[in-house]
Amino acid sequence: MKKLHLLKTIVDFIWIMSLFCYPLILVFAVMVLIDKEPFDIPITMMGTHVDINNTWGKLALALCLANFGLLLYAVYFFRKLLKSFSNREIFEGTTCHLLDKIGTLVMVSSFIYLLTDLISNLKHGDISIQFGYGPFLYLLALGLFFKVLSEVFTMAKTMKEENELTI
Amino acid sequence: MPIILNLDVMLAKRKMRSNELAEKIGITTANLSILKTGKAKAVRFSTLEAICEVLECQPGDILEYVNEKN
Numbered sequence: 001m002k003k004l005h006l007l008k009t010i011v012d013f014i015w016i017m018s019l020f021c022y023p024l025i026l027v028f029a030v031m032v033l034i035d036k037e038p039f040d041i042p043i044t045m046m047g048t049h050v051d052i053n054n055t056w057g058k059l060a061l062a063l064c065l066a067n068f069g070l071l072l073y074a075v076y077f078f079r080k081l082l083k084s085f086s087n088r089e090i091f092e093g094t095t096c097h098l099l100d101k102i103g104t105l106v107m108v109s110s111f112i113y114l115l116t117d118l119i120s121n122l123k124h125g126d127i128s129i130q131f132g133y134g135p136f137l138y139l140l141a142l143g144l145f146f147k148v149l150s151e152v153f154t155m156a157k158t159m160k161e162e163n164e165l166t167i
Numbered sequence: 168m169p170i171i172l173n174l175d176v177m178l179a180k181r182k183m184r185s186n187e188l189a190e191k192i193g194i195t196t197a198n199l200s201i202l203k204t205g206k207a208k209a210v211r212f213s214t215l216e217a218i219c220e221v222l223e224c225q226p227g228d229i230l231e232y233v234n235e236k237n
Contacts, residue, residue, distance in 0.1 A: 162209065165207050166211065167194060167199075167202050167207050167210055
């Protein structure tokens with residue numbers, strides 16, 4: 001279980017850092033969005049360059065913030081999942097539920113990322129079709145992986161119950 | 168479950184108590200209770216063999232199939 005403790009430490013670090021950073025970013029973003037003066041400093045959020053001097057840019061920034069919030073919520077559930085793993089509560093209903101929730105959040109986040117990417121490309125006026133790997137595909141695959149893992153854990157839970165009730 | 172274990176009937180016929188049977192077949196009273204209440208999902212052949220040996224009966228005397236649709 002050393003690996004689990006290491007993972008838990010890393011996730012705890014990410015969670016604590018995000019808890020400090022997210023409110024600051026939120027306040028800063030609200031101030032920038034409300035301010036009528038042009039903002040010349042380039043902003044890059046989650047790999048997307050955001051130019052907030054027009055409505056599309058402001059919308060992209062708001063979407064990026066919402067996406068960050070969603071991923072933070074997924075990290076919160078992931079911490080809960082790791083905590084239940086360290087308490088040896090592995091094939092339980094709550095574990096399956098948490099995995100499903102994380103999967104859904106990551107999948108929604110991937111679609112928001114796609115939308116943000118589309119908006120930031122639209123405002124530049126360059127509409128193009130790009131093939132290849134991108135964060136959208138990785139996030140979508142990760143979300144689906146958690147969903148599949150949830151189903152596998154549900155099956156394992158049923159098998160565990162059957163094993164316990166075999167006399 | 169459409170499979171019912173008539174352990175109570177056989178125990179009454181043999182005038183044996185549950186804890187006595189549990190002790191003789193080597194399972195806990197809690198597990199015997201699971202069997203008696205019909206909560207069990209499966210019964211091992213070894214357990215069935217031990218029950219039949221102690222109660223001097225056939226598996227068919229203990230196990231019964233009841234169609235739930237009727």
